[in-house]
Amino acid sequence: MNKTPLAEQIQIVLYGMRNSGKSSLMNNLFEREVSIVSEHPGTTTDPVTKSMELGRLGPVAFHDTAGFDDEGDLGLLRIKRTYQKVDIADIILLVTKADSPLQQEEKEFLQKMSQASRNILVVLTFADKSKNIEKEKFLQNYTLVAVSNLHKTGIQELRVALMEMADKIEYEISPVEGLVEENDLVVLVTPIDLAAPKGRLILPQVESIRDLLDKDCATLILKERELGYFYPRLPEKPRLIITDSQVFSKVAADIPPDQLLTSFSILFARKKGDLCYFVKGVKALENTPPGSKILILESCSHHRQADDIGTVKIPRLFRQMVQPDVHFDFSRELPDQDKIKEYYMVINCAGCMVTRKSMMQRVNTLKKHGIHALNYGLFLAWANGLLPRVLEPFPDAYEIYRGV
Ligand SMILES: Nc1nc2c(ncn2[C@@H]2O[C@H](COP(=O)(O)OP(=O)(O)O)[C@@H](O)[C@H]2O)c(=O)[nH]1
Ligand code: SF4
Ligand SMILES: [Mg+2]
Numbered sequence: 117m118n119k120t121p122l123a124e125q126i127q128i129v130l131y132g133m134r135n136s137g138k139s140s141l142m143n144n145l146f147e148r149e150v151s152i153v154s155e156h157p158g159t160t161t162d163p164v165t166k167s168m169e170l171g172r173l174g175p176v177a178f179h180d181t182a183g184f185d186d187e188g189d190l191g192l193l194r195i196k197r198t199y200q201k202v203d204i205a206d207i208i209l210l211v212t213k214a215d216s217p218l219q220q221e222e223k224e225f226l227q228k229m230s231q232a233s234r235n236i237l238v239v240l241t242f243a244d245k246s247k248n249i250e251k252e253k254f255l256q257n258y259t260l261v262a263v264s265n266l267h268k269t270g271i272q273e274l275r276v277a278l279m280e281m282a283d284k285i286e287y288e289i290s291p292v293e294g295l296v297e298e299n300d301l302v303v304l305v306t307p308i309d310l311a312a313p314k315g316r317l318i319l320p321q322v323e324s325i326r327d328l329l330d331k332d333c334a335t336l337i338l339k340e341r342e343l344g345y346f347y348p349r350l351p352e353k354p355r356l357i358i359t360d361s362q363v364f365s366k367v368a369a370d371i372p373p374d375q376l377l378t379s380f381s382i383l384f385a386r387k388k389g390d391l392c393y394f395v396k397g398v399k400a401l402e403n404t405p406p407g408s409k410i411l412i413l414e415s416c417s418h419h420r421q422a423d424d425i426g427t428v429k430i431p432r433l434f435r436q437m438v439q440p441d442v443h444f445d446f447s448r449e450l451p452d453q454d455k456i457k458e459y460y461m462v463i464n465c466a467g468c469m470v471t472r473k474s475m476m477q478r479v480n481t482l483k484k485h486g487i488h489a490l491n492y493g494l495f496l497a498w499a500n501g502l503l504p505r506v507l508e509p510f511p512d513a514y515e516i517y518r519g520v
Contacts, residue, residue, distance in 0.1 A: 137213065299333070
C-alpha cells in the first residue's frame with residue numbers, strides 16, 4: 117500500500133456488538149484474511165488496523181475493534197481501548213445484525229455519536245437472514261448499507277457509500293498550506309544532533325519537504341551551522357525559512373530581521389491543533405501562580421535523550437523563566453476529568469505521530485475545563501524571545517499575541 121503516514125489517512129473505525137460480523141466485514145473489504153473470524157464471541161482482542169486506497173477518500177485506514185459488549189476485566193480494558201478509537205475516527209461504521217433487535221449498547225452509542233455530530237454509517241450484516249423490521253425502522257434516519265458477509269454482497273455498495281462521505285470529512289491541512297506559492301524557494305533548517313534519528317529525517321521534516329514538492333517549490337535543506345554561509349549566497353530571498361525549534365536563536369541571528377521565519381513545531385501546532393488557543397496559552401505563562409501543576413503531554417513513546425525537550429529542557433526553562441515553584445507531571449494520555457482540573461497548564465508535544473482529530477479531542481477537553489495549553493515549539497520560541505517573529509506568517513495568531 118502507499119506510504120502515507122497512518123496519521124494522515126482517513127480513519128474508519130468498525131464498532132458493534134461481539135459477533136455482529138465486524139471481522140468478517142474487514143476481511144471482505146480487503147478480500148483476504150486480515151482479522152480473525154470466529155463464532156466465539158470476543159475473538160478480536162486488540163484493534164486490527166489495515167490501510168487501502170479508497171477512491172475520492174484517498175488512503176484510508178480501517179480499524180477492527182473488540183465488541184463493545186466485551187466481558188470481564190480484560191473485556192473492560194478492551195472496551196476502553198475500543199472507545200479510544202472513537203476519538204480518532206473520521207467515519208464510524210456501526211456494524212449490526214439485520215436479523216436481531218437493536219441492543220441497548222447500540223442505541224446509546226448511536227445517540228452519543230449523533231449528539232457529537234460524528235460521521236456514522238450503519239452496516240446491516242447478516243443480510244442473508246430475515247430482517248428485523250423494528251430495527252430497520254429505528255435506523256431509518258441513518259445511511260444504511262445491507263451486507264451479507266456470507267455471500268459477500270453489499271461490499272461494493274459499502275465502498276461507494278464511504279466514498280460519498282468524502283465531503284463531510286475535516287481534512288488535516290498540509291504543513292505549508294497557504295504559506296507558499298509555486299516557484300518559491302524555502303529553506304529548511306534541520307539540526308543533525310544526538311537527538312536526530314540515525315540515517316533519516318523526522319516526520320515533520322519529511323512531510324514538509326513532500327508538501328513543498330507538491331506545491332512546486334524549491335527546497336534547500338541544511339543544518340544551522342551552514343545557514344550563515346549559504347544564506348547570503350542564495351539566488352533570491354527565500355519565501356520562508358522553517359527551522360527546528362531547538363536552534364531558533366542561532367537561525368534568527370544568521371538572517372535579516374525581515375526574513376519570514378517559522379518552525380516545524382508551529383506548522384504542526386496549526387496542522388494538528390489550535391494555534392490560536394496555544395498562543396493564548398503562551399500569554400498565560402506570565403500569570404502562572406506559584407505551586408501550579410503543569411502537565412507535559414507527549415503522544416508516543418519516542419526514544420528519550422539525555423537533554424530531552426519534554427522531560428528536561430522545558431521544565432528547566434520553565435523554572436528559570438516563568439515560575440520556579442511549579443510541579444511537573446509527564447504523561448502520554450490525558451488524565452481523567454477530575455485529575456485534569458488540577459493542572460494550570462498542559463504543554464503538548466508536536467503530535468507528529470497522531471491525527472489532528474485525536475489532538476483536537478485533547479485540546480477541546482482542555483478548553484472545556486479552562487486549562488491553558490500550548491506546545492513545545494511555541495514554548496521554545498517564546499523562551500527564545502522569537503514568538504512574535506515566528507507567528508508573522510499566521511495573521512490570526514499574531515494578532516492574538518500582540519493584543520493586550
Ligand atoms: N450468515 C452470516 N454469518 C455471518 C455474517 N457475518 C459474520 N457471520 C458469522 O458470524 C460469526 C461472527 O463473525 P465475526 O466477523 O467474527 O464477528 P465480530 O465478533 O463482530 O468480529 C462468524 O461465525 C461469521 O462467520 C453474515 O453476514 N451472514
Ligand atoms: S512530537 Fe509527540 S508524537 Fe511526535 S515523536 Fe515526539 S512524542 Fe511522539
Ligand atoms: Mg471480531
